[in-house]
Amino acid sequence: MVLRLSLTVALTLMLSTSVFAANLPDTNGKAVIEYLNKTDYQGWQLWPGKNKLYKGTHPHGALLTTYVSSGAYKAIEGKAGGIPNGEFIVKENYTPEKKLAAVTVMYKQQGYSPDGGDWYWLKYAPDGTIDKEGKVDGCIGCHRAVKNNDWLFIGPVK
Numbered sequence: 001m002v003l004r005l006s007l008t009v010a011l012t013l014m015l016s017t018s019v020f021a022a023n024l025p026d027t028n029g030k031a032v033i034e035y036l037n038k039t040d041y042q043g044w045q046l047w048p049g050k051n052k053l054y055k056g057t058h059p060h061g062a063l064l065t066t067y068v069s070s071g072a073y074k075a076i077e078g079k080a081g082g083i084p085n086g087e088f089i090v091k092e093n094y095t096p097e098k099k100l101a102a103v104t105v106m107y108k109q110q111g112y113s114p115d116g117g118d119w120y121w122l123k124y125a126p127d128g129t130i131d132k133e134g135k136v137d138g139c140i141g142c143h144r145a146v147k148n149n150d151w152l153f154i155g156p157v158k
Contacts (some may be wrong), residue, residue, distance in 0.1 A: 002095075024086050027109055027120040028082060029133040036105070041090045045073040047154055048066075059138075061101055066154060070146030081158045082150040085110040089152065100126045106151070116140040117151035 025031035046052065047066040056064035068076065072087035089106040105122040112118050113135045121139040123131040124149070132138070143151040150157050 005115075025085070025107075027107065027112055027134070029122050029124065029130040032105060032107060032122055033124060033128055036088070036090060038039055041067050041088070043071075044069055044090070047089075048076055049155060053098060056093065059142075060091060061094075062096040062105060063094035063098060065092040065094070066090070067092075076155070076157055079156070079158055083108045083152075083157065089154075102126070102131065104133070113140075117143070119143075138143060 005090065009061075025035040030110075043113050044067040046147065047068055048092075050066055052065040053063040053066070056062055066092045069088040072089060073082045074080075075083050075087070083106075085108055091104045092100055093104060095101050095103040103124055103126070105120075107120040108118055109120050110118050112120055116135055116139075119139075122133045123135040124133075125131060143153065146153050
């Protein structure tokens with residue numbers, strides 16, 4: 001009975017993980033934007049300890065709001081040391097007048113970019129126009145300074 005229950009639980013976890021992974025977007029700007037809109041990223045948790053419209057710095061904007069997917073949130077809260085594969089950090093970049101100027105995304109994809117922390121980088125305008133995506137040299141070059149914190153400036157993950 002216990003073995004059967006254990007096998008059932010293991011199979012359920014494997015299937016649910018496979019279904020989740022199958023629903024993740026490719027490392028493609030249009031696919032990521034579609035996924036973020038479909039999953040309503042603005043309904044996700046904010047980065048722990050951050051409110052909406054906190055003070056930002058160049059190049060992201062005067063004011064920022066940072067949303068994190070559920071697995072990323074759990075990893076941050078648990079000081080796991082890094083963000084798991086398939087998780088997102090979504091930063092809304094605002095002008096001093098609180099007008100949305102751009103959305104920047106970090107999407108963790110194991111094996112995608114070992115020299116860039118396996119992050120897929122994306123910057124797009126409020127209308128969905130893609131400004132930069134992929135293995136963006138400017139993003140990687142700047143965030144390299146915090147590669148020991150899984151390439152994240154905003155707060156500790158360890």
